[in-house]
Each structure stands twice: as C-alpha cells, then as structure tokens.
Amino acid sequence: MEAKMFRSFVDYLRLCASYLRINMNAQLEYRGAFYSQVAAMFINDGAWVVFWLLFFTRFPVLHGWSLKDVMSLWAVTTAGFGIAFGLMGNGHRRFAVAIAQGELEIWMLHPRAVLPHFLLGSTIPSAWGDAAFGYVIYFGFVKPNVQQAAMFVVLSIVVAVVFVGFGILTGSLSFYLGNASTLSDQWRDISITFATYPPTLFDGKVKVLLFTVIPAGFISYLPVQSLRSMSIVDLLIAVAGAIGVLAAGVVAFYFGLRRYESGNLISMRE
C-alpha cells in the first residue's frame, strides 16, 4: 500500500517535471516576451521594497517590526507565489474562467487525476520573476545563516501550497456561481494585499478575518513568524495551515465537479 502510494507520488513528480519542461519550452519560443515579463515583475516587486526602504528610513520601527522583517515578509510571499504559479499556472486567474467556459473536459479525458493535471497545464512567466525576487531579496538583504536559509526554502514551498490551495478554492466558485472570475480574482488579490503588510497593523476581528475568510495569515504571517522565531512548532503550525487551505480547495473543487455539466464547446489545450 505504502509502496504504491510512493510510486504514485514519484509518478506525479515526474509529470510535474515534464510539464515544467514543456511549459518553459513553449514560453521560450518568445524569449524576449518571457524575459521582459520576468524582469518587469522583479522590478515591480522591487518598487515595493523601495517603498518600505523609504518608509523605514523615516519611521525606523513599526510596532516592533523592522525593515528586515518586512523584507522577509515580501521574500517569502513572492517566492511562494512564484513557485506556485510558475509550476501550476492554471491555478491562478485561468482556473475560474476555465470552469465557467466548460474547458475541463479536455483534462478529464486523461488517465491522470483532473485537478493536479489541470493545474500543471500552464506557467505564468511573471511568476518566475516573483520567485527570483523572493530568493534574491532574502539571501541578499536578510543575509540568513544556514538554518534560516533552510527554513526559508521550506517555507517558500509551504507558502506555494497555500497559494495553490487558495487558487483552487477561489477558482472553484465558478462551479457554484457561474462565471466567478472577477470575484475569484478580487478575493485572491485582497488576500495577497493584506499578506504584504505587517500583521501588527491589525488586531481583534480583523485578525480573525485574516486567518479565515482572507487567509493572509497562512500566506505570510505564520511563515514569517517561523522565520523570526526559528521554532519548529511555528513551522509545524504554518505547515498545518497550508494543508488546511489546500484541503479546503480540493474539497470545494471535487464537490463542485459533481455539479459540472459538459457543453458542446469544442476547445483545444493551449
């Protein structure tokens, strides 16, 4: 039983690697466009770092948070986002649209499980800029020791799991509400926005919201807490949060899939 599960896991890792290669080859057909999007996203994230640099130059401490902490927050969020949607680009904006437009059939015809297969179907070029930015800013600005570096690598994967899970959850709204792409984008963008500001700014009911309806707490607050404390307990809480968000997404997807009705739309995989 365990051997079978392990084989299946390895098999999906191989599928992931194959899709990564195919998606990257497709993107690199237009090298100029790909590299310009990666560079632009790197610069975009850099603009926010400049904002915080200017802010902390004038106001050195923000409720116990220093510039280094905010840089860690940005690093882990962007790295997680980049890994998530660099590998599973269909988990981003495409998800809700594909369900609403009846494009899931193509993925159902394959012997693989629908969800992971569909998620792996494309890459978002700019996400690679995010991933690169996260790692560069953490290793270049925060200058971690070996333990911190290892913790960051693990946490960036944990955050990627949160992003994928939340992408599935928000995108699955289309099963229940029809074309929910705007609502899905809105929900996700608001969560990301909250996730990029220090949690010390919020308290009371807002903090409850940030660990439930708007899962910014799982995207960045718990991971940064783990980085600050270097505690295994905090890391385990962050991992548990990520698994919870992913599980919520998977349940919403497969429940929704039961309501999915096939149309007579003829479409091709992009």
Next chain:
Amino acid sequence: MTITKSASRYLWISYTAARSNLAYSSEVIYRCSFLAVILFIFLRLWKVVYAASGSDRVGGMTLPQMVWYLVVTEAIYLSAPRVASEVDEDVRTGRLAVHLIRPLSYAGGHLSRAMGDRVVRFAINLTVGSMLALALVGPIPITASGLVMFLVTLPAAFLLDFLGMFLIGLCAFWLESTSGLALIYTRTVMMFGGMFLPLAIYPALLQPVLKALPFASMLSAPGVMFVNPSLLLLKESILIQGAAVAVFMLMVGVVQFVAMQRLFSNGG
C-alpha cells in the same frame, strides 16, 4: 465649422467610452473594493506612525489630510485605462490599419476614449473613497479656491499619464510584448509620483528631483492641491505639467512617425 465638427467627433468617442464604462459593474465593484482595502490598511499604518511620532503632523499633513491625500492619489491611479495594452493589441493584431483609414487621428481617438473612460472611473473612485474617508477620519476643510486649483491640475495629470502609456503601447512596433514595460511604468508612477507616501516624506535630497519629474504632476500635485492647496504650488505644477506635456507630445509624435515607417499593410 470643421473644427467644431471634428471636436464633436472626439467628444462623441469620449461620451460612448464613458457610457460603456458604466456597463461593467463587476469591474467597478472590483476597483472600489480594492480601494477600500488599501485605504483601510494605510489608515492603520498611518495611525501607528502618528501615534509613534507624538506629533499631529507628519510630512506637513494631519492624519485626516493624509488619508484624503491617499483617496485622491489612489482614485487617480486606479482610474487609469489600459491604453498601453490597447495600442499594443492594435499593433500586434494589425487592427491599427483599420484605425488609420478612419477620418480621425489615431492618438486623438485613443485620447478621447481614454479620457471618457477615465473621468467616469475617477468620479466613481473619488465618490467611494470620499465616503470611506468620511467614515474613517471625517471631513477636512476644503475651500472653493482649493477645489478649483485641484480641478486645474487634474486634466493635465490625466493627459500626461495617457501620453506615457501611449508611448509604451507604441513600443509594440519593436518589442515582442509591452506588458512588462507597462508594469514598470505604472510602478514608476506609483513610486516617484508619491501615491502612498507624500513627497514631503521622501529624503530631502530626493524631493527636488522627484518634484521636477513628470510623475509627481500625475499624482502628488493633484493630491496635495486637494488637501493643502496653495497658489505657489499651483504655479509650479502648471509649469512642470506644461513642460512635461510638451516633451511627451513631442516624443509621441516622433515615435509614432518612426513607427509608421515600419507599418506594412496587406490586403485581405
């Protein structure tokens, strides 16, 4: 007569763009909710800063003024139409050829559409933002002369931003994709224009440089004029905006001329 006829054509384009903008309610809700989130977060941020500073003024503004400044700059920033991507698409799909045979200036047509679009978006953003600011920090004193000064700086701010985005779109003649460049442009406007932080909070060495750049004329100038108007600032803004518009228009003219030399149209 011809001028009136021509102007009415462009006005009609603006009018239809404004009307069609109102039809997409989901996009309006998206923008307004995003504006509300940003205002809420920055209110919390500034509250912490003001409490820690022990002063009722930061960068020459009180907390309510700071929030209202953000309302204006955010309303302007979030009202920007997607001019660059539209021009990019015109070039990439060849739709540009269709535009060129119309009895309209290509840039003028886009400008009319963008302005119609932007005025409606800005009005909605400002209304929603004002209601939120009223609920969060209450009103600030606004004078009639201050309001006039604000309204004087606003059209040039929109025009400048349009010209910047139009230039980025024209780069599609040479680049595979201009989306990256457009993203960098919007972030430059955001950072150097003083969207979140008023320029008075930037390091003293940077302030004169940033004030002289066109980006401050797009966001900071109308924002400050709304919360803290002064004749001196108005004169400075008009001067910088005028010079920036002239330079940007010249650049658009040159780039468009060079770009059109590369245009080949096939029948079909």
